[in-house]
Amino acid sequence: MVLIDTHVHLEDEAFASDRDEILQRAEETGIKTLINAGSAVEANRKILQLIRQAPNMYGSIGLHPHEFPNTSEPAFTDMREQLCQEKIVALGEIGLDYHVFPDYPPPDQKAQQKAFCKQLEMAKLFELPIIVHVREAYEDALHWLKQYGPYTNGGVMHCYAGGEEHLATVLDMGFYTGIGGPVTYPKAEAMREVVRIVPSDRLLLETDAPYLPPQFRRGKRNEPAYLKAVAEACAVLRNVSLETLAEQTSANARCLFKLEEKHPGTFVYDIQGYLYINLTNRCSADCTFCPRRIRRQVQQYELSLSREPLAEELIAGIGDPAKYREVVFCGFGEPILRLPTLLQVAKAVKSRGGRVRVDTNGHADIIFSRDILPECQGLVDEWSVSLNSADPEQYTRLVRPRSNTNVHAVVVEFISRAVKMGFPVTVTAVKLSEVNTQAVQKLAESLGARYRGRLHQRLGEPE
Numbered sequence: 192m193v194l195i196d197t198h199v200h201l202e203d204e205a206f207a208s209d210r211d212e213i214l215q216r217a218e219e220t221g222i223k224t225l226i227n228a229g230s231a232v233e234a235n236r237k238i239l240q241l242i243r244q245a246p247n248m249y250g251s252i253g254l255h256p257h258e259f260p261n262t263s264e265p266a267f268t269d270m271r272e273q274l275c276q277e278k279i280v281a282l283g284e285i286g287l288d289y290h291v292f293p294d295y296p297p298p299d300q301k302a303q304q305k306a307f308c309k310q311l312e313m314a315k316l317f318e319l320p321i322i323v324h325v326r327e328a329y330e331d332a333l334h335w336l337k338q339y340g341p342y343t344n345g346g347v348m349h350c351y352a353g354g355e356e357h358l359a360t361v362l363d364m365g366f367y368t369g370i371g372g373p374v375t376y377p378k379a380e381a382m383r384e385v386v387r388i389v390p391s392d393r394l395l396l397e398t399d400a401p402y403l404p405p406q407f408r409r410g411k412r413n414e415p416a417y418l419k420a421v422a423e424a425c426a427v428l429r430n431v432s433l434e435t436l437a438e439q440t441s442a443n444a445r446c447l448f449k450l451e452e453k454h455p456g457t458f459v460y461d462i463q464g465y466l467y468i469n470l471t472n473r474c475s476a477d478c479t480f481c482p483r484r485i486r487r488q489v490q491q492y493e494l495s496l497s498r499e500p501l502a503e504e505l506i507a508g509i510g511d512p513a514k515y516r517e518v519v520f521c522g523f524g525e526p527i528l529r530l531p532t533l534l535q536v537a538k539a540v541k542s543r544g545g546r547v548r549v550d551t552n553g554h555a556d557i558i559f560s561r562d563i564l565p566e567c568q569g570l571v572d573e574w575s576v577s578l579n580s581a582d583p584e585q586y587t588r589l590v591r592p593r594s595n596t597n598v599h600a601v602v603v604e605f606i607s608r609a610v611k612m613g614f615p616v617t618v619t620a621v622k623l624s625e626v627n628t629q630a631v632q633k634l635a636e637s638l639g640a641r642y643r644g645r646l647h648q649r650l651g652e653p654e
């Protein structure tokens with residue numbers, strides 16, 4: 192039996208002295224994979240260390256509503272860097288918490304809402320699933336979630352306590368319900384009713400350790416091994432065997448967080464002497480003409496990733512880069528969303544005599560809120576930037592960037608800066624009838640870049 196704990200806080204001080212034993216005990220109880228949810232600046236930082244050490248642990252990065260109003264702008268900028276790291280599979284936990292604690296000032300609802308919305312925007316830009324924390328604030332939380340939806344990569348209502356009343360809305364948004372220890376509490380009849388009726392493909396298990404232990408450990412520290420008690424309670428409520436419940440919920444977790452442990456899918460493939468690197472299926476844009484909208488296939492290669500490949504797998508998969516004319520980072524998505532991995536692999540390619548090209552939408556400045564070009568020097572030999580239109584308004588209509596900024600201007604600025612820094616840059620446009628490709632060519636050349644028109648839906652073959 193394999194269980195996945197989709198929400199833990201193992202970076203917490205509560206585990207400082209016996210974290211390894213805790214992980215060992217989890218493993219022995221069948222908890223093979225854990226997702227460590229982010230919550231605060233310091234926690235997010237620790238999570239990145241933890242997931243580097245523990246192979247079966249993945250992370251999510253986010254700022255919990257309790258962190259507001261006392262968390263300031265730089266924390267959001269840091270988040271952008273952290274979200275691009277390996278094994279970060281979600282953004283969260285984020286949300287609203289209006290619970291009033293005695294001896295504490297009342298929650299600042301406005302500050303929480305502002306931070307929640309900001310992070311919802313970020314989740315869309317990075318196309319990551321979200322982990323949502325809501326306490327005594329379902330009306331407002333669902334209002335803002337609807338406002339910023341749809342969420343193409345879904346999410347989970349962690350420790351779902353919205354009852355039957357809000358379940359339809361949650362399911363209609365494509366979200367999962369996360370169920371933990373409270374399902375065993377005597378007073379939690381509403382939560383048990385949710386567990387009875389929720390579709391089997393929308394149920395996730397979690398402990399929220401060190402918080403919310405099941406009834407038999409109440410008042411004490413929770414730990415991932417107690418996920419089994421949660422699973423048993425859910426199996427009884429749903430009238431299925433523990434094995435069936437474990438299988439269903441683990442499959443759900445793998446699906447939402449893209450955790451397929453063994454076979455990520457095709458992540459390196461060669462076409463006519465070029466080696467392509469499929470880093471991610473996520474993108475900060477949603478082009479109307481994007482081939483991935485129709486099918487995730489280039490030539491004979493199916494490019495859907497069931498999880499994102501790690502740097503070491505990529506380096507092994509590339510083999511001898513000098514055999515190819517170029518190693519091209521493209522993804523069937525935006526490779527810059529995985530910048531640290533991209534640069535790590537590019538470094539290995541360069542050190543073995545390979546040549547590196549990066550195909551990008553040029554959104555780096557929006558993704559990171561800073562200039563990434565200096566750190567790419569010496570590692571990226573050429574940029575290929577898809578601009579697709581010389582007209583900002585048409586660009587927005589065709590490319591549909593997941594950001595409200597004037598993205599066209601940002602891309603133009605990225606191209607111009609790259610040229611000035613000495614990078615060879617090719618600007619591309621898909622030849623659509625409504626696009627004035629001559630204007631794109633003129634703009635590219637005025638910036639000092641080369642221009643290449645691309646035939647619509649013609650992928651991986653010379654034009």
Ligand SMILES: [Zn+2]
Pocket residue numbers: 198200228284399
């Ligand atoms: Zn939590």
